[in-house]
Amino acid sequence: xxxxxxxxxxxxxxxxxxxxxxxxxxxxxxxxxxxxxxxxxxxxxxxxxxxxxxxxxxxxxxxxxxxxxxxxxxxxxxxxxxxxxxxxxxxxxxxxxxxxxxxxxxxxxxxxxxxxxxxxxxxxxxxxxxxxxxxxxxxxxxxxxxxxxxxxxxxxxxxxxxxxxxxxxxxxxxxxxxxxxxxxxxxxxxxxxxxxxxxxxxxxxxxxxxxxxxxxxxxxxxxxxxxxxxxxxxxxxxxxxxxxxxxxxxxxxxxxxxxxxxxxxxxxxxxxxxxxxxxxxxxxxxxxxxxxxxxxxxxxxxxxxxxx
Amino acid sequence: xxxxxxxxxxxxxxxxxxxxxxxxxxxxxxxxxxxxxxxxxxxxxxxxxxxxxxxxxxxxxxxxxxxxxxxxxxxxxxxxxxxxxxxxxxxxxxxxxxxxxxxxxxxxxxxxxxxxxxxxxxxxxxxxxxxxxxxxxxxxxxxxxxxxxxxxxxxxxxxxxxxxxxxxxxxxxxxxxxxxxxxxxxxxxxxxxxxxxxxxxxxxxxxxxxxxxxxxxxxxxxxxxxxxxxxxxxxxxxxxxxxxxxxxxxxxxxxxxxxxxxxxxxxxxxxxxxxxxx
Amino acid sequence: xxxxxxxxxxxxxxxxxxxxxxxxxxxxxxxxxxxxxxxxxxxxxxxxxxxxxxxxxxxxxxxxxxxxxxxxxxxxxxxxxxxxxxxxxxxxxxxxxxxxxxxxxxxxxxxxxxxxxxxxxxxxxxxxxxxxxxxxxxxxxxxxxxxxxxxxxxxxxxxxxxxxxxxxxxxxxxxxxxxxxxxxxxxxxxxxxxxxxxxxxxxxxxxxxxxxxxxxxxxxxxxxxxxxxxxxxxxxxxxxxxxxxxxxxxxxxxxxxxxxxxxxxxxxxxxxxxxxxxxxxxxxxxxxxxxxxxxxxxxxxxxxxxxxxxxxxxxxxxxxxxxxxxxxxxxxxxxxxxxxxxxxxxx
Numbered sequence: 001x002x003x004x005x006x007x008x009x010x011x012x013x014x015x016x017x018x019x020x021x022x023x024x025x026x027x028x029x030x031x032x033x034x035x036x037x038x039x040x041x042x043x044x045x046x047x048x049x050x051x052x053x054x055x056x057x058x059x060x061x062x063x064x065x066x067x068x069x070x071x072x073x074x075x076x077x078x079x080x081x082x083x084x085x086x087x088x089x090x091x092x093x094x095x096x097x098x099x100x101x102x103x104x105x106x107x108x109x110x111x112x113x114x115x116x117x118x119x120x121x122x123x124x125x126x127x128x129x130x131x132x133x134x135x136x137x138x139x140x141x142x143x144x145x146x147x148x149x150x151x152x153x154x155x156x157x158x159x160x161x162x163x164x165x166x167x168x169x170x171x172x173x174x175x176x177x178x179x180x181x182x183x184x185x186x187x188x189x190x191x192x193x194x195x196x197x198x199x200x201x202x203x204x205x206x207x208x209x210x211x212x213x214x215x216x217x218x219x220x221x222x223x224x225x226x227x228x229x230x231x232x233x234x235x236x237x238x239x240x241x242x243x244x245x246x247x248x249x250x251x252x253x254x255x256x257x258x259x260x261x262x263x264x265x266x267x268x269x270x271x272x273x274x275x276x277x278x279x280x281x282x283x284x285x286x287x288x289x290x291x292x293x294x295x296x297x298x299x300x301x302x303x304x305x306x307x308x
Numbered sequence: 309x310x311x312x313x314x315x316x317x318x319x320x321x322x323x324x325x326x327x328x329x330x331x332x333x334x335x336x337x338x339x340x341x342x343x344x345x346x347x348x349x350x351x352x353x354x355x356x357x358x359x360x361x362x363x364x365x366x367x368x369x370x371x372x373x374x375x376x377x378x379x380x381x382x383x384x385x386x387x388x389x390x391x392x393x394x395x396x397x398x399x400x401x402x403x404x405x406x407x408x409x410x411x412x413x414x415x416x417x418x419x420x421x422x423x424x425x426x427x428x429x430x431x432x433x434x435x436x437x438x439x440x441x442x443x444x445x446x447x448x449x450x451x452x453x454x455x456x457x458x459x460x461x462x463x464x465x466x467x468x469x470x471x472x473x474x475x476x477x478x479x480x481x482x483x484x485x486x487x488x489x490x491x492x493x494x495x496x497x498x499x500x501x502x503x504x505x506x507x508x509x510x511x512x513x514x515x516x517x518x519x520x521x522x523x524x525x526x527x528x529x530x531x532x533x534x535x536x537x538x539x540x541x542x543x544x545x546x547x548x549x550x551x552x553x554x555x556x557x558x559x560x561x562x563x564x565x566x567x568x569x570x571x572x573x574x575x576x577x578x579x580x581x582x583x584x585x586x
Numbered sequence: 587x588x589x590x591x592x593x594x595x596x597x598x599x600x601x602x603x604x605x606x607x608x609x610x611x612x613x614x615x616x617x618x619x620x621x622x623x624x625x626x627x628x629x630x631x632x633x634x635x636x637x638x639x640x641x642x643x644x645x646x647x648x649x650x651x652x653x654x655x656x657x658x659x660x661x662x663x664x665x666x667x668x669x670x671x672x673x674x675x676x677x678x679x680x681x682x683x684x685x686x687x688x689x690x691x692x693x694x695x696x697x698x699x700x701x702x703x704x705x706x707x708x709x710x711x712x713x714x715x716x717x718x719x720x721x722x723x724x725x726x727x728x729x730x731x732x733x734x735x736x737x738x739x740x741x742x743x744x745x746x747x748x749x750x751x752x753x754x755x756x757x758x759x760x761x762x763x764x765x766x767x768x769x770x771x772x773x774x775x776x777x778x779x780x781x782x783x784x785x786x787x788x789x790x791x792x793x794x795x796x797x798x799x800x801x802x803x804x805x806x807x808x809x810x811x812x813x814x815x816x817x818x819x820x821x822x823x824x825x826x827x828x829x830x831x832x833x834x835x836x837x838x839x840x841x842x843x844x845x846x847x848x849x850x851x852x853x854x855x856x857x858x859x860x861x862x863x864x865x866x867x868x869x870x871x872x873x874x875x876x877x878x879x880x881x882x883x884x885x886x887x888x889x890x891x892x893x894x895x896x897x898x899x900x901x902x903x904x905x906x907x908x909x910x911x912x913x914x915x916x917x918x919x920x921x922x923x924x925x926x927x928x929x930x931x932x933x
Contacts, residue, residue: 237416584724
């Protein structure tokens, strides 16, 4: 017995078109969860105005004030000897502090994200601590440790080692303040990636180091890059902690932010903003890099930290 | 000993990485902090109390804590709106605004400080607009609050954003099929789920505001009893070689920071227990 | 209540490209339990959401009874909708979840507190979750959450119950139990019910009628027997149950596989090329004679064997058929097979 039915159409294939359509559906807001046009307009305007007013306006002001007296004055302010030595010191400090924190950040993320152990959340809290400690307090604790009246003060004096009011103190304070940035960027990403890739590499006979260099590192390189950039921007821009330990010695222990403060307090406003504009530029490059990374590698770099 | 602390894994390097982490944490963070605690313990509770209740210290603590609270409140409201708009709406310039939210993380505080001071000074862009009304922003507590709003905003927005992204739209649709109006859905279904994130962001912004120094001192005016913040008073005491006074204030602020961290962890734990991952 | 969807067209990108729903009509009788079955992207969930008012169709109408609901908001339509991942309100207790639809009613139509409480307990009893009213969703298992979601949807006394992949996120055992249980609840409450599934067993076992969708169109709608025994299109034949197909020619009252005549009569004056769809039990080995087929592979499947056979005349085309376990043959052997049944689709 057979059944004969007039066919209208040949059997369809269910390939990409179906998938594409499913994707469209999940990505768009459904009519029900869409706010009305008025509410949208009001909220967008409110948010945009708030951000423009509080965030963008100060940024614009930096460049406006810096260039107000003309381009020649601008460059003169950047090339005078005190400014140059401040720039040099800032670069030196960042060149020491950032690699230290990168090494720590990777080690901490490896231990925390790839292993389970008791007291893990307490450890994470400790790593977050510098976010919540006032930069002035951060500076103070190093003064109490290494200053003339500090715990190790007599010992250091006896051996003619100067930490406070000198470069080592500035580096230490900077390291403290920028301590969590790399770790914080890496931990959520590495936690979400799990340990499967590494386990596969190990079962294929790779050594621990090879596994890290060829499997783990490529997986986290973009988050690491952003962590490094953010850590660097904070390191170069740190003010409160450095201010306490530096002693403000012109041409010797003045970093760029401290130089900005001195110029500003001397009413040398344009020069202050000129130096500030370099730091603002650094911030912009940092944010632009992050935005580009997000555009190319997805919304999240895999790990937008719970707190920065 | 380490192996008894952790669950077994075939991945190597735990001891090495864990060792580096602990050593570094100990040397950079814990040792210096314990120097502070050690010094403060010499004062005793009564000594701490005596310094904390000095009129000038008390006034500075009030300014720092009070304005940090006010700024965190402003940020809780606007930060929630900003996060909602950035996650839920598609509009030109969205990416730019999203990037701008991180600005306070990346812009050095001193730079932000002089920029805010110049905008809100009586002859600045905004200051000159309100000056005819007899209002003064820079060099008053209001100026401090504005600086604290600036530094605190990303904490709130960046804490709420991931929660909003994870929030499935089907919950809102379910409320609609059950007859709830959009407003009711937003208030009774969406907002309660955001509360832990808002509180966490609030606490973080508050902690940051209490300790903030660089962006505040340029706009504050730094008038004792009126617009002098606690961190500045630490610096003032240090410059006068009053290490004891500085230590006392710093200890109080460190205690507050610890309390905030504790509160954040508590909020997260309660939220995880109550909401789970449904 | 009767539910009718008429000539529904729904496009997501607004362009003239593939429509998610391409002129779909569906009639569901009062108290009927209908399954929308299809692969992902076939439009089944979209149709359900259009009926609920969660999506606006580009054209077409939705009727509840005689009433045109097309222009009504989702809130006004009063449908009970159960979401694929339950969509429970995590911050509310089970009782608060179920009561939500009653609590949000306007002052005049809202039942008094005691009445709401009574209804919640009654519904908890119906879905066999009595005593769990104070718990939160995070404290329940997947199957329990599913039942809370159903109770919440039933609480508003909906005109129609709509379920989107109601068992999609559950493991196999719980799925089967809940399936039977849902059928009982339906029979007891008598709600007109439409549910979406991609699982044919679920659709065939549970539903009064099944609508098979593909590419935004309803390919066939009918009872489970209709759908399985008389598939209307090659898609349905392929999608429901197991099937293989062969290129054949209808000529002179017979089907021809190359030069071999298949012993099935051509009905209705069909002629020309097309494909013959057969199920594994439709083709048998027959020592008495038939079309020679080469055994390519044999698998043991429980009580029987499953053989993959190829016809030398056709090159690569293969068909899967059932064979008795007693028949022990090897790959490479050539055996005669006979066609007992098949469905021809020209084209």
